[in-house]
Amino acid sequence: MKFQQQPESRSHSYPVPVEGVTSLDFDPYASEVLRDPYPHYEMMREAGPIVWLEKYGVYAVTRYDSVRNVLTDPETYCSSAGVGLTNFHTEEPWRQPSIILEVDPPEHTKTRAVFTRILSPRALKKLTSTFEAQAELMVDRMIEKGVCDGVKDLADAFPIKVFGDAVGVPKDGREHLLPYGDMVFNAFGPANDRFKECLANLGPATEWITNACQRENLTSDGFGAELYAAADAGDISHEDAGMLVRTTLSAGLDTTIFTMGNALVNLGRNPDQWAVLRDDPKRARATIEEVLRYDSTFHSFYRTTTKETELEGVPLAREQKVLVFVASANRDPRHWADPDRFDVLRKATGNMGFGAGIHGCAGQMIARMEGEIALRTLASKVESIELLGEPILHFNNTVRGYTSMPMRVTAKKH
Amino acid sequence: MPTITYELADGTRTDIKVDVGANVMRTAIDADIPGIVAECGGAAMCATCHVYLEKDSASAFTTISDVEEEMLECVAEDRQPESRLSCQLYVPEGIEQIIVRLPETQG
Ligand code: HEM
Ligand code: FES
Numbered sequence: 443m444k445f446q447q448q449p450e451s452r453s454h455s456y457p458v459p460v461e462g463v464t465s466l467d468f469d470p471y472a473s474e475v476l477r478d479p480y481p482h483y484e485m486m487r488e489a490g491p492i493v494w495l496e497k498y499g500v501y502a503v504t505r506y507d508s509v510r511n512v513l514t515d516p517e518t519y520c521s522s523a524g525v526g527l528t529n530f531h532t533e534e535p536w537r538q539p540s541i542i543l544e545v546d547p548p549e550h551t552k553t554r555a556v557f558t559r560i561l562s563p564r565a566l567k568k569l570t571s572t573f574e575a576q577a578e579l580m581v582d583r584m585i586e587k588g589v590c591d592g593v594k595d596l597a598d599a600f601p602i603k604v605f606g607d608a609v610g611v612p613k614d615g616r617e618h619l620l621p622y623g624d625m626v627f628n629a630f631g632p633a634n635d636r637f638k639e640c641l642a643n644l645g646p647a648t649e650w651i652t653n654a655c656q657r658e659n660l661t662s663d664g665f666g667a668e669l670y671a672a673a674d675a676g677d678i679s680h681e682d683a684g685m686l687v688r689t690t691l692s693a694g695l696d697t698t699i700f701t702m703g704n705a706l707v708n709l710g711r712n713p714d715q716w717a718v719l720r721d722d723p724k725r726a727r728a729t730i731e732e733v734l735r736y737d738s739t740f741h742s743f744y745r746t747t748t749k750e751t752e753l754e755g756v757p758l759a760r761e762q763k764v765l766v767f768v769a770s771a772n773r774d775p776r777h778w779a780d781p782d783r784f785d786v787l788r789k790a791t792g793n794m795g796f797g798a799g800i801h802g803c804a805g806q807m808i809a810r811m812e813g814e815i816a817l818r819t820l821a822s823k824v825e826s827i828e829l830l831g832e833p834i835l836h837f838n839n840t841v842r843g844y845t846s847m848p849m850r851v852t853a854k855k856h
Numbered sequence: 857m858p859t860i861t862y863e864l865a866d867g868t869r870t871d872i873k874v875d876v877g878a879n880v881m882r883t884a885i886d887a888d889i890p891g892i893v894a895e896c897g898g899a900a901m902c903a904t905c906h907v908y909l910e911k912d913s914a915s916a917f918t919t920i921s922d923v924e925e926e927m928l929e930c931v932a933e934d935r936q937p938e939s940r941l942s943c944q945l946y947v948p949e950g951i952e953q954i955i956v957r958l959p960e961t962q963g
Contacts, residue, residue: 514898551921551923554923555922555923555926558900558901558923558926558927559926561901562901562903562926562927562929562930563902563903563930563963564929564930731895791893791894791895791897792885792894792897793897794897796896796897796899797899798897798898798899799898799899800899802896802897802898802899802901803899803901804899804901806896806899806901806902807896807901807902810895
């Protein structure tokens with residue numbers, strides 16, 4: 443592994459935080475924050491364009507412009523030191539760094555090009571009708587049941603089926619993918635009790651996923667097979683191909699599941715918004731975009747400075763971790779009108795729910811497509827959705843979603 | 857200061873003064889120019905920021921990368937030799953005016 447910068451060669455150390463910067467003892471990973479993070483984000487946004495988080499020794503950016511500026515300047519704010527709290531340049535990572543998410547150009551560009559090809563809009567078109575057929579089956583089953591669980595019957599079931607098939611992993615045991623993803627996203631935060639408990643309960647998940655990523659266990663026509671074909675063509679190594687199948691699974695499943703669940707919860711809580719979608723199911727894609735803005739799945743991750751620099755007038759030393767709150771940027775009133783209103787008619791493009799810049803989510807087109815198809819199918823067939831009790835929130839250090847959502851659905855009359 | 861001229865499919869033109877280094881997609885979005893969707897926000901994943909560069913403007917920009925090449929294969933309206941993804945275009949030094957034509961549809 444390459445070290446861009448040794449810790450002892452830090453060129454300059456500024457007293458942190460620099461004078462004039464608000465210093466907070468706030469813990470963004472505390473359960474009471476995760477339960478409802480938005481008032482806390484507002485507090486940080488109003489405290490300044492950049493704040494210092496004492497507990498972790500990091501700066502944080504929470505406003506739209508400052509978040510975008512950091513994410514679109516990868517030469518200054520790199521990913522190769524890890525996009526979690528741990529600095530891979532100075533500390534041992536819990537697993538091997540990802541060769542797409544946690545590398546910088548030029549290595550990044552090579553891997554990214556392979557993903558771009560495999561997950562391009564053109565490549566995804568082939569999957570549309572299969573995805574639609576599955577969504578119909580699942581929505582029909584929900585209608586038949588009447589009282590169902592929006593998470594288990596759709597938000598979980600749909601991506602596990604269609605995304606699992608699209609990657610080409612074995613059908614039996616796919617439930618192991620969820621705790622693995624949970625682990626990966628917890629690991630972007632501190633090694634707190636939530637992380638330790640998650641690691642201790644992983645059970646057979648790691649072994650299952652390791653096997654699932656091997657070439658002989660993948661179908662011959664999925665993204666997994668295509669990643670190995672890219673290795674045959676010499677674009678990446680065969681070892682890389684296996685790692686990228688793993689990345690695809692860990693980055694691409696929990697996230698889409700949570701996003702779909704967040705969509706259902708917000709539509710359930712806002713019957714007027716559901717009515718807009720139900721009366722015009724073509725708005726499904728715009729609805730997903732608004733869900734990603736209003737109730738972001740991925741809340742925060744890190745960048746690390748490669749050199750001395752200045753951010754919002756504050757001098758930063760090298761190897762300084764900066765925590766980037768995309769979920770807060772998506773609610774910044776400096777950028778959005780009436781940001782705390784869930785509005786499916788809004789133009790929500792430009793939200794950073796998928797990040798921004800060169801590391802902006804490589805799976806975003808398939809994620810949008812899954813969400814769009816599931817919501818459009820639901821909106822075409824269902825008259826009303828009614829939440830039965832409070833949905834059960836899942837606690838994770840960096841991603842937000844629900845694990846259960848009892849609801850009643852009634853069919854449209856034709 | 858260089859100018860970017862956006863020409864809509866119906867022929868209407870809008871001129872915007874920008875700094876060197878400005879991104880052609882982002883400038884359009886910030887100015888609410890219709891005709892550029894940019895669903896992926898510049899991550900080169902969506903191909904909905906397709907533009908046609910006027911000849912003189914074309915040579916001013918960096919060449920098409922592998923990633924952009926891949927995405928240009930996915931554009932909704934016919935790809936032409938002067939097709940580019942505006943999110944990959946940064947205004948270079950030494951050019952006064954850049955003219956981009958917008959396609960009728962982005963998908
Ligand atoms: C709604 C669902 C999803 C959300 C909210 C999401 C969110 C994100 C975010 C915020 C990043 C940027 C991280 C950073 O800048 O450090 C990212 C990167 C990434 N995502 Fe997603 N993602 C989703 C679905 C997917 C899917 C379905 C896949 C796989 C097919 C995927 C694969 C990736 C990969 C490979 C990267 C790394 C890209 C790079 O570093 O160049 N994601 N995602
Ligand atoms: S904005 Fe998506 S490819 Fe240019």
